[in-house]
Structures are given as structure tokens and as C-alpha cells.
Amino acid sequence: MKIVIFGLTISSSWGNGHATLWRGLVGALARRGHHVVFFEQDAPYYAAARDLTELPGGELAIYPDWESIARRAEREIASADVAIVTSYCPDALAATEVVLAAPRATRVFYDLDTPVTLSRLSRGDATGYVGPDGLAGFDLVLSYTGGGALDELRTRLGAKRVAPLYGHVDPAVHRPTEPSERFRADLSYLGTYAADRQAALETLFVAPARRAPERRFLIGGAQYPQDFPWTPNIYFVRHLPPAEHPAFFSSGRLTLNVTREAMAAMGWCPSGRLFEAAACGAPILSDNWEGLDAFFEPGREILVAGTTEEAEIAIATGDDDLARMARAARERVLAEHTSDRRGQELVGLLEAARAPALAEA
Structure with missing residues (x-):
């Protein structure tokens, strides 16, 4: 055609x-x-x-x-x-x-x-x-x-x-790669700034960063305002082209997905970032919305949080458990979401x- x-x-x-x-x-x-x-x-x-x-x-x-x-x-x-x-x-x-x-x-x-x-x-x-x-x-x-x-x-x-x-996701573009010290983090987040994601981002990312000053948090994206509530342990890299996404996702212990408010309220709205991160072999923490379990199985392929306390528990998950979850999510994506x-x-x-x-x- x-x-x-x-x-x-x-x-x-x-x-x-x-x-x-x-x-x-x-x-x-x-x-x-x-x-x-x-x-x-x-x-x-x-x-x-x-x-x-x-x-x-x-x-x-x-x-x-x-x-x-x-x-x-x-x-x-x-x-x-x-x-x-x-x-x-x-x-x-x-x-x-x-x-x-x-x-x-x-x-x-x-x-x-x-x-x-x-x-x-x-x-x-x-x-x-x-x-x-x-x-x-x-x-x-x-x-x-x-x-x-x-x-x-x-x-x-x-x-x-x-x-x-x-x-x-295109697995030829998004795939596991060598970690980069530039993108090392206990929790990372890749996304353009959006006002209707800010409340969830503060709950699941900024607040845990405040409570764990010894951990490293990393945001990659564009259009972040000067009044964003930065903390000393939140690092920032400006807009990353897709070619750099694999290194970003492959370098952190855990990466966060946050859905825009209107989309989360309606449900059944998996972002491309979810599939990209999984294809790169990154363990994922996501906000919750109706239909998420049709794409990933919570607890086995993905971690889900709605509160700061739940995000803290996810961040403290052991490396072996995170690695098992990342492998399962990658297999799911390669089978169903390419x-x-x-x-x-x-x-x-x-x-x-x-x-x-x-x-x-």
C-alpha cells in the first residue's frame, strides 16, 4: 500500500x-x-x-x-x-x-x-x-x-x-547496552516535562529523593521549568535523542514511568517509554492505571506504586529481584509490543x- x-x-x-x-x-x-x-x-x-x-x-x-x-x-x-x-x-x-x-x-x-x-x-x-x-x-x-x-x-x-x-518499541533501536556512568542512578526518569504529570512525579520521584539523600536520582528530558523542586541528589540531563535512550535505561537500577493525568484517569494507555525501557532490559516502576496488567504483570514484570512509601519500597528492591523482573518484561515486550x-x-x-x-x- x-x-x-x-x-x-x-x-x-x-x-x-x-x-x-x-x-x-x-x-x-x-x-x-x-x-x-x-x-x-x-x-x-x-x-x-x-x-x-x-x-x-x-x-x-x-x-x-x-x-x-x-x-x-x-x-x-x-x-x-x-x-x-x-x-x-x-x-x-x-x-x-x-x-x-x-x-x-x-x-x-x-x-x-x-x-x-x-x-x-x-x-x-x-x-x-x-x-x-x-x-x-x-x-x-x-x-x-x-x-x-x-x-x-x-x-x-x-x-x-x-x-x-x-x-x-523497535528492538533494533532500544536494546540492552553497556551502562554509562553519566546515567547511573538508583531511580531514573525519562520524559518531557508536563504539568499534568507533575503531581505524580513529585510523589513517586521527588519525595523519595528528599527522603534518601544518599541515593542518586536522574531526570532526562526537555522543557523543565526553573521552579521545578530540585534536590541536591536529583541530577538532570537535557533532551536525549533516541540513540541515547538505551544507555540511559541500561545504566540505572530502576526507571520510573509516569502517565499524563488525563491518560491515567482513562486507563489503557501504555506509553512508548514503558516498552522502550523494558526492551532495554531496565527494571520498571510505574504509576497505576486501569489496563496496565494487560501489558505487564505487576510484581513479576513490573513494579507499581501510587504513594511515596510504595515507591521507596520499590527502590529498595534487591538487585536479583529487579534483574528477574527486567528479563520477564523484556521477553513480554519482544513477544507482544514491537x-x-x-x-x-x-x-x-x-x-x-x-x-x-x-x-x-
């Missing part, structure tokens, strides 16, 4: 979780013989931290504004089998208009931020990527979040066919959505 995508970014992993996911998924699709054209607006903050300039197995179309790319977008969609618009695409509304008018392409919307989308709509706020007609015009709506979110996409936004397409596995799932979903149109043709 020829698949045209209008997304947030695939060229820069700075400050967003979309890029790494798309890289893994596009690579998986290319290995299956599909061709992807990815349209990305040339945002200054991504241009300044661009860590991918070519799309193996596809084409990367970086453009300054919609007017400059509109005609090419129409041409690409006219010859495409599938056209996908994603959440947080800055030109999603314009792209949707073109995609819904496509003469032959299966029309898909992929919401990688479903709880945030639904939370904004509940408050009466515009999303910037879902128009006044909702999602009724799409042949297939994919959601990064499962569970009750799928029902809300149907009832609130008129989606006709909905399916989850969860996060994943980019190739998600690529296979996506192709199946697209073929099922295309079947009625192909039958009519």
Missing part, C-alpha cells in the same frame, strides 16, 4: 512522544513492502533539534506552511491507498478536508492523545485537530488509548469504526477498513 500521513513530527524527538513511535511504525511498514509519505510542518523548535532527515522506506515532506504543500498533498492522496491524519498535526483541519475528499484512499484518523482530546472537548475547548463534524467522515479511527476511550470516540465524535493501536507487531496489526486494520470499498470497486 501507499500510505500518506499528516502528523506532528517524525524528524525530531524533542519534546514529544510521536516521533519515535512513527519511526518504528514506518520502518515496520517498509519492511512489509509498503511505502509511506510523511508530511510534517517545519516547526522552529523541531527544526532546531532534528535528529532524522531521511525516511528509510518512505518520503519525508517537511514544509513551511500548508499553502506551499497543498497541491502536492492532493496529488499524493490521489494515488494513495490510505491517508492518515493525526492528533496534534498543526494542519490537521486542512489535511482532513483534503483526505475526506479523497477519490480512492481509505480515510483514517489516528489519535495518539485520545484522553487529552476527550478532556478538552469535555471542557468545551477546541483541539485544533478535530473539526466541527468530529470524526464521522473517516473510514477508520485509531486510538493510542483503549478501553472506554473507544466508546467515547464513537458517541462523542461520531467515529464509525474504532480500534486501538497502542505504543510499541513495532513489527504493531505494523502487522495496523495493516490488518487497514485491510479490513478498505475491504468494503474494494468490494464496491
Whole structure:
């Protein structure tokens, strides 16, 4: 298939979780013989931290504004089998208009931020990527979040066919590697700063750091404010490109996953970081949310905490127990949560959505 995508970014992993996911998924699709054209607006903050300039197995179309790319977008969609618009695409509304008018392409919307989308709509706020007609015009709506979110996409936004397409990891990129002294820590956390993760981060990371000044804590990420509640034993490394993630995850005793508030409240929302850390052989401590046990078995493949005291118990877990847990989680990820596995799932979903149109043709 020829698949045209209008997304947030695939060229820069700075400050967003979309890029790494798309890289893994596009690579998986290319290995299956599909061709992807990815349209990305040339945002200054991504241009300044661009860590991918070519799309193996596809084409990367970086453009300054919609007017400059509109005609090419129409041409690409006219010859495409599938056209996908994603959440947080800055030109999603314009792209949707073109995609819904496509003469032959299966029309898909992929919401990688479903709880945030639904939370904004509940408050009466515009999303910037879902128009006044909702999602009724799409042949297939994919959601990064499962569970009750799928029902809300149907009832609130008129989606006709909905399916989850969860996060994943490319084990060729994220794998165990030699530890680095730079990333040594008793507890590490890799993630962009987000206000709606801050309360959980303070409970599960900052408070344990205050209570254990002899331990070393490490944060890697971007956009952290100056008033973040640092302590002397919390160290910081700025934005790390995906190539450095394996060393980060492989160097600490335990790494923390914290889910954005809206996503945790809705559940069924495994972050890409969960799968990346597990693929790198890192023992994981996570906040809790509905559906987590469908991806990892708490106590055997992952540790779970909701309070500072529970986080402290997890941090004090013995090395042998952590190592056993890390091995079990890595085996689970390699069996169920790779980019190739998600690529296979996506192709199946697209073929099922295309079947009625192909039958009519």
C-alpha cells in the first residue's frame, strides 16, 4: 500500500512522544513492502533539534506552511491507498478536508492523545485537530488509548469504526547496552516535562529523593521549568535523542514511568517509554492505571506504586529481584509490543477498513 500521513513530527524527538513511535511504525511498514509519505510542518523548535532527515522506506515532506504543500498533498492522496491524519498535526483541519475528499484512499484518523482530546472537548475547548463534524467522515479511527476511550470516540465524535493501536518499541533501536556512568542512578526518569504529570512525579520521584539523600536520582528530558523542586541528589540531563535512550535505561537500577493525568484517569494507555525501557532490559516502576496488567504483570514484570512509601519500597528492591523482573518484561515486550507487531496489526486494520470499498470497486 501507499500510505500518506499528516502528523506532528517524525524528524525530531524533542519534546514529544510521536516521533519515535512513527519511526518504528514506518520502518515496520517498509519492511512489509509498503511505502509511506510523511508530511510534517517545519516547526522552529523541531527544526532546531532534528535528529532524522531521511525516511528509510518512505518520503519525508517537511514544509513551511500548508499553502506551499497543498497541491502536492492532493496529488499524493490521489494515488494513495490510505491517508492518515493525526492528533496534534498543526494542519490537521486542512489535511482532513483534503483526505475526506479523497477519490480512492481509505480515510483514517489516528489519535495518539485520545484522553487529552476527550478532556478538552469535555471542557468545551477546541483541539485544533478535530473539526466541527468530529470524526464521522473517516473510514477508520485509531486510538493510542483503549478501553472506554473507544466508546467515547464513537458517541462523542461520531467515529464509525474504532480500534486501538497502542505504543510499541523497535528492538533494533532500544536494546540492552553497556551502562554509562553519566546515567547511573538508583531511580531514573525519562520524559518531557508536563504539568499534568507533575503531581505524580513529585510523589513517586521527588519525595523519595528528599527522603534518601544518599541515593542518586536522574531526570532526562526537555522543557523543565526553573521552579521545578530540585534536590541536591536529583541530577538532570537535557533532551536525549533516541540513540541515547538505551544507555540511559541500561545504566540505572530502576526507571520510573509516569502517565499524563488525563491518560491515567482513562486507563489503557501504555506509553512508548514503558516498552522502550523494558526492551532495554531496565527494571520498571510505574504509576497505576486501569489496563496496565494487560501489558505487564505487576510484581513479576513490573513494579507499581501510587504513594511515596510504595515507591521507596520499590527502590529498595534487591538487585536479583529487579534483574528477574527486567528479563520477564523484556521477553513480554519482544513477544507482544514491537513495532513489527504493531505494523502487522495496523495493516490488518487497514485491510479490513478498505475491504468494503474494494468490494464496491
